[in-house]
Amino acid sequence: MLLRLDNVDTYYGQIHILQGVSLEVNEGELVCLLGGNASGKSTTLKTIIGMVRPRRGAVQFAGEEVSGRPTSYRIGKGMAIVPENRRLFGPMSVKENLEMGAYLHGGGTKEDFERVYSLFPLLYERRRQLAGTLSGGEQQMAAMGRALMSRPKLLLMDEPSMGLAPILVERNFEIIKEVHESGVAILVVEQNANVSLSIADRGYVLQTGRIVLSGAASSLIKDEDLRKAYLGR
């Protein structure tokens, strides 16, 4: 098992956000985490990567308890993230953004750049352009490329299709699939259940900080409760 959350409780100050969240991602698996607005999806990813610390529960990554470790340690161990809203470094060039993705690997080897550029040829064309001037679709590619620069074992993605035109959403998921097929485990957070379940192995549904549903993607996609989970809020 690559990632395991065991009964995680995360708070923002006094507010109890994640309540006993348990989930797993196996090596090479593509798992999606679904949930409506403010259900705690981003908080789950932040807990995994160490931007917030859980008050109780365990976060295990690659066979090690990491809940007391800083974010940089977890990135070094093989996590990478495409954060919500991409969070590119706007005043820096596309190439520099990619370098920051490989910060713990000396800024990236030639092979790292080649790998990312072959996945996103457009990024090569735009490499000298400031990231802040890219279009939405291009920014999504840059954010994904940046995360892949570190050769992660586990790629976390927070609503990668947010704000993209429908045609780009589809293209985006094709790329996610491609990355997954190259052997990277992926945990993707989405509000759009249909598209993400269609490519995922398994899925979890989060509702007000609790996992209310989980299972194989193929069965979730048919699940009546899933629709309820969304309509419920």
Add this chain to the structure above:
Amino acid sequence: MNWSLFFGELVSGLTLGSIYALIALGYTMVYGILKLLNFAHGDVYMVGAFVGFFVLKWLGGPLAPAVTGWLAVAIMFTVAMLACGALGVGIERFAYRPLRNAPRIAPLISALGVSIFLQNSALLLWGPQFRDYDTFDLVGVKSYHIGTNFFISNVQILTISVSIGLTILLALVISRTRTGKAMRATSFDRDAAEMMGISIDRVISFTFFLGSALAAAGGIMFGLVFGQIFSLMGFTAGLKGFTAAVVGGIGSIPGAVLGGFLIGLTEAFATGYLPGGSVYANLYVFALLIVMFLIRPTGLLGSPVIQKV
């Protein structure tokens, strides 16, 4: 037109501006990353001047330095910059880091506290009296003239060129090195930088190191140019460095340099040309700050708060 007065003020403005630019760089870098006005910065500059002074003393003093005058100056710069770099890192570690998540007023007050602490420590340890750099004896000040009206001394050339050299070096560090890029990333979006695996603490320490080292260089330049230093020299210089950073656009590196030279030139030309200038030059300098606040609060090269993508 009295050209020799004009060129005299020009050169002295550029010399002063070199010093202010170095101070302003530290202000602007720290602000860029922490959004903190590090009011102790001027006092780090003062400590730099004193470290330089004691290194000179240790080398045998300006009258009989153990090495040639210019080498002594180089050693003074090196030691003071390293020592103040370390001091800056220590100040951040103990006075600002514990307050990183506190309301923004808290580190500001802490900065004022550090400033008062450094000033009073200096008064206690080194007294209120002037200390002599004796630049004349140390390096043998020479004046070169071009034509009949343009004069510049070797110390002024040194000050201006070291300042420009350090600025270029800093620009290279920030634009080319991995740590420099991490500084830019951190100042744009600290959380995103952290999510890349960048250690924010280390980036902030490095920023304080660079800024404080530059301030120390400025302090020594002041000693060389004016021949004397004193415990409270950091106060006005800090204010002017701050003014320079704001006028140039706080957070902007080229802005700090531009602002520094602008303040230096304003001060020099006010001294030479404006009514009561020799007494009230500072008044004109700070008036510039107020005018800037009124017409362009973001400063000359400051960007209006960028919407984060």
